[in-house]
Amino acid sequence: MRRHRIMGLLGALALAAGTLAGTAGPAAAADTTARAGGAHRATEAVPGDLAVPAVPAAGSAAPRPGGGAEPPPEFGTDWHDPLTAAPPVARPATRSCEVTVAEAQFRDYTPYLGNYTPPAACGSGAWAKVVLRLDGKVKGRQYDRLGHLSLGGVEILRTSTPEPSPDGITWSVEKDVTRYRDTLSRPQPVEMLIGNVVNDTYTGVIDVKVTLTFYAADHDRHIPAPDTPDRVLPLTTPSVTTPRNTERLLAEVYATGSGGGCEEYWYMTTPDAAPYSCKAADGPYREVRISVDGQLAGIAAPFPTVWTGGWSNPFLWYVTPAPRAFDVQPVVYDLTPYAALLNDGRPHRIEVSVAGVPAGQSGWSTPTNLLLWQDEGRTVVTGSLTRHEEGEPAGSTRWTPATPGAQHRLDTEGGHRLTVAGRLDTSHGRVTTTVTRAVHNTSVHRWTDGENQDALTATWTDEESVTRGPTTVRTARTYTMDGETTLGSGDRLRTVIALGDRAETTTLHGGRTVDRTRLDDRYTGDASYTANVPREQRHAVGTSSERYQLYGSEAGHGCYDRTLATAQGTVTVDRRRC
Numbered sequence: 001m002r003r004h005r006i007m008g009l010l011g012a013l014a015l016a017a018g019t020l021a022g023t024a025g026p027a028a029a030a031d032t033t034a035r036a037g038g039a040h041r042a043t044e045a046v047p048g049d050l051a052v053p054a055v056p057a058a059g060s061a062a063p064r065p066g067g068g069a070e071p072p073p074e075f076g077t078d079w080h081d082p083l084t085a086a087p088p089v090a091r092p093a094t095r096s097c098e099v100t101v102a103e104a105q106f107r108d109y110t111p112y113l114g115n116y117t118p119p120a121a122c123g124s125g126a127w128a129k130v131v132l133r134l135d136g137k138v139k140g141r142q143y144d145r146l147g148h149l150s151l152g153g154v155e156i157l158r159t160s161t162p163e164p165s166p167d168g169i170t171w172s173v174e175k176d177v178t179r180y181r182d183t184l185s186r187p188q189p190v191e192m193l194i195g196n197v198v199n200d201t202y203t204g205v206i207d208v209k210v211t212l213t214f215y216a217a218d219h220d221r222h223i224p225a226p227d228t229p230d231r232v233l234p235l236t237t238p239s240v241t242t243p244r245n246t247e248r249l250l251a252e253v254y255a256t257g258s259g260g261g262c263e264e265y266w267y268m269t270t271p272d273a274a275p276y277s278c279k280a281a282d283g284p285y286r287e288v289r290i291s292v293d294g295q296l297a298g299i300a301a302p303f304p305t306v307w308t309g310g311w312s313n314p315f316l317w318y319v320t321p322a323p324r325a326f327d328v329q330p331v332v333y334d335l336t337p338y339a340a341l342l343n344d345g346r347p348h349r350i351e352v353s354v355a356g357v358p359a360g361q362s363g364w365s366t367p368t369n370l371l372l373w374q375d376e377g378r379t380v381v382t383g384s385l386t387r388h389e390e391g392e393p394a395g396s397t398r399w400t401p402a403t404p405g406a407q408h409r410l411d412t413e414g415g416h417r418l419t420v421a422g423r424l425d426t427s428h429g430r431v432t433t434t435v436t437r438a439v440h441n442t443s444v445h446r447w448t449d450g451e452n453q454d455a456l457t458a459t460w461t462d463e464e465s466v467t468r469g470p471t472t473v474r475t476a477r478t479y480t481m482d483g484e485t486t487l488g489s490g491d492r493l494r495t496v497i498a499l500g501d502r503a504e505t506t507t508l509h510g511g512r513t514v515d516r517t518r519l520d521d522r523y524t525g526d527a528s529y530t531a532n533v534p535r536e537q538r539h540a541v542g543t544s545s546e547r548y549q550l551y552g553s554e555a556g557h558g559c560y561d562r563t564l565a566t567a568q569g570t571v572t573v574d575r576r577r578c
Contacts, residue, residue, distance in 0.1 A: 071567035075529075075540040079569025080319045082162055082171045082326075085548035085562040086521070087555070089131050089174045092223050095216040097122040102149060102192040106206040111193040116151055118185055122216040125185035126225040129215040132157060132175045134208055139168025142204025144308040146258055147194030148367070149210060153234035154183045155367045157210075158254045158328035160307055161194060163314065164204045173326045177212070179371065181228040184212070227373075235368035238349045242342045244380045247426050248373035248433075248468075249339050252330035253352050255288045255302055255366045263363025266356070267304050267458055267481065268445060270410050274399045276447060280358050283397035285414035285441055287355040288366070290333050292341065293348050296390055298333035299418050301439040301462040302354070304481055306499065312485050313495035315527035315542040319566040323501040323521050330369075334466050336433040337422030340383030355393070356414075377427025387421035387434070407446045407453065415440040437464045455484035472508045487531070494528035505552075517552030543567045 097119035104112035118125070134149075134157065142164055149157040156177050162169055177184070194206050217225040231243060235251070242249070257263040262278035269280035290298040306322035308314075317325070335350075342348050352366040375381050395414035402408040421434040443458035462477040483497030500522050507515040527542025545565040552558065557578065565573035 069570055069572075071570040071572060073541075073568070075315060075318070075538075075542065075568050077535075078165055078167050080566065080571050081169055082321065083319055083564060083571065084321070084326075085546040085564045087548070087550065087560045087562070089176050090129075090556060091131060091213075092128045092215045092218075094128055094218045094221070094223055095122055097214045097216075099212045099214070100209065101151070101190055101212055102208070102210040104192065104208060106145075106147075106194040106196045106208070107198040109193070109195045111191050114190040116184075116188045116190050118187070119214050122214040125181055126217050127178065127181065127184075127214050128217040128223050128225055129176065130178045130181070130184060131213045131215075132173075132177045132210065133213065134159065134173040134210045135170070136161065136172070136206065136208040137168060137170045138162065138164040138204045138206050140164055140166065140203035140205075142196070142198075142202050142206070145194050145196050145206065146256075147192065148254075149190070149192045150234070151180075151183050151190055152186075152188035153236055154180060154188075154232050154369055155234070155254060156180050156183070158256065158330075158367070159194075159326055160328075161206055162308055171326070175327055178226060179228050180232055181225075182230060182232045184214075229371035230374040231370075231372040233370040233372065235350060235352075235370055238351045239347045240350055240370065241345070241347050242339075242370070242372060243374055244343045244345050245375045245378045246339045246343055246372045247336075247375040247381050247424055247431070249335045249342070250371040251290055251298070251333045251335050251350065251368055252371065253288060253290065253300075253333070253366050253368045254328055254330045255300075255352070255354065255364065256305060256328055257286070257302065257354075257364050258305075258307070261361070261363045263357060263361065264307070266302075266363075267443065268454075268456060270445065271397055271399060274408060274410060275449065276408070276410075277451065280356065280361075282356055282358075282395065283410065283412050284443060284445070285356045285395050285397075285412055287393075287414075287416060287439060288331050289353050289355055290335070290368075291349075291351050291353070292335065292338045295388065296418060297335055297338055297350075297420060298435075299416050299437055299439055300331040300333065301441065301460040301477070301479070302331070303329070303501070304458070304460065304479055306481075311483055311495045311497055312493065313527050313529075313542075315529060315540045316495060316497065316525040316544060318542070318569050319571065320523065320525070320544040320546045320564055322499050322523055334433070334435045336424075336468070337385055337387075337420045337435060339381065340422055340424055341385055343381055343383075375426050375428075381424050381426055383422060383424035383430075385420070385422045386432070387419060389419045391417035402449060407448050410443075410445040412441065412443045412445070431469050432467075434467045435464070437462070439463075452487040453484065454486075457482045470510050473505065474508070475503060475505045478502045491531045491533070492528060493531045494526075496526045497524070499523040515553050517554045518550070520547075520549040522547050541568060545573070 099119055101116050102112050144163050145161045147159050162171055196206050257266045262269055266286050267284050269278045269284045270276040271283050272279050286302050288300045288302050308317050354364045393416045398411045400409040417438040419436040423432045440461045445456050447454045458481045460479040465474045480500035485495040487493050503519045505517045523546045525544040529538040529540035547563045550560040559578035561577035563575045
């Protein structure tokens with residue numbers, strides 16, 4: 001792969017594929033996935049670099065004193081610990097028990113192995129809430145790394161880490177893991193891996209502790225245990241046999257394009273004919289698909305994650321990062337229409353793939369869990385798949401070559417639609433489930449010869465409707481990315497970017513709206529520095545802001561609205577409107 005001029009100056013970031021795959025070996029230990037990239041590639045933590053602390057999800061450490069203070073004229077050698085505008089996980093005011101599930105220092109690709117035992121003092125599985133918390137610290141020089149945590153083979157957390165400052169940083173991540181009650185109710189082996197390399201150059205040891213806090217249900221105070229799956233099965237091989245009385249089935253896929261190479265930046269790839277360093281024969285359109293016995297059963301738009309050194313400018317993410325950088329959220333498919341087929345007691349194949357990835361090319365990780373609800377009144381639930389309608393996948397790319405002194409342009413559009421339905425004869429009557437999902441992507445990619453200017457404007461939509469009996473849940477998701485990196489005179493590199501993560505969910509019963517939730521998480525950043533010079537000569541400046549809005553039943557008191565703004569690593573605004 002030809003090196004971009006920008007990345008020839010900056011080097012390459014290693015987010016090792018073996019970390020997500022949960023594998024280690026000589027190739028991983030040697031960090032052979034370090035890569036060259038383009039104007040939007042992540043930046044390596046080269047010796048002397050200001051490293052990038054990623055932001056945790058909800059539950060990050062409180063701001064240091066001085067939030068809202070006057071910022072320095074440029075970045076120094078320290079900055080505010082990672083901070084996000086997202087809300088913390090809500091916790092009920094009931095009896096609680098805390099269990100440490102992992103505590104380790106990651107220096108290489110050796111996984112942490114341990115054992116988990118559920119707490120005895122907070123009930124035997126009927127918990128009102130279970131909250132996972134990761135606390136980490138790292139200092140020195142280090143890449144950002146990818147990691148995962150699994151119990152009994154069930155992945156319950158996928159994450160990435162910050163790049164440290166010389167003085168060191170701390171961060172935390174919180175996640176509601178109540179839906180894994182079945183896994184958490186029994187003793188389980190624990191495996192955690194954040195693949196890392198420590199040597200004379202990259203000195204940062206990643207030190208983490210992960211706890212689970214269990215909150216007991218309290219029926220006297222009307223704090224019950226929520227409805228959670230009866231079984232959670234890790235899809236460790238495509239072949240799976242499900243319980244014969246399954247009446248509802250979801251699959252969650254932690255799909256990430258990462259681990260080295262151009263699939264970490266799949267949204268920037270171009271067809272072979274275009275003169276760009278990251279190639280994919282069919283262009284940048286990607287779609288995460290799941291199949292049952294070879295038949296397409298679900299489609300989804302992947303989330304365009306920007307890791308903590310992304311878009312060639314680590315100064316963007318020092319305090320406020322891109323959405324989901326620390327808490328990788330799974331794609332969820334409703335496979336209930338296939339429950340009757342799977343309930344025959346025989347093994348069936350459930351497989352996940354990513355459309356658009358060039359044949360034979362790696363770079364995507366798709367660990368999958370199956371979440372099943374069982375009919376207590378039947379040993380076998382029968383039924384049938386009644387409908388399968390797949391629209392023809394639509395996709396096009398059009399490359400317009402640059403005229404002298406102008407930009408190349410790649411216009412991309414793609415989409416797909418799928419409807420499946422099935423019926424089940426349960427102990428509480430016949431239930432029909434219909435799932436319709438439509439995904440769409442448009443993007444305009446512009447760059448100059450040599451890629452000293454590189455820009456993308458893109459939108460992804462993922463619209464889903466699930467009708468089960470008299471209840472319909474409609475979800476409309478929209479992801480946006482609008483950014484440009486420019487390497488100008490005197491090797492001054494500037495990145496300006498805006499990112500969006502939006503979703504609206506409406507629940508109807510008998511045709512009447514009974515609930516509505518709206519999420520709107522928007523990030524903007526503008527940072528510049530002089531490349532290819534010692535740290536003290538970089539004169540880096542940068543601003544960022546995030547506004548996270550959540551309305552409806554999932555927000556405390558129906559409304560959550562917080563805005564953060566930073567300048568040169570200092571928090572200048574922390575405003576709550578609800």
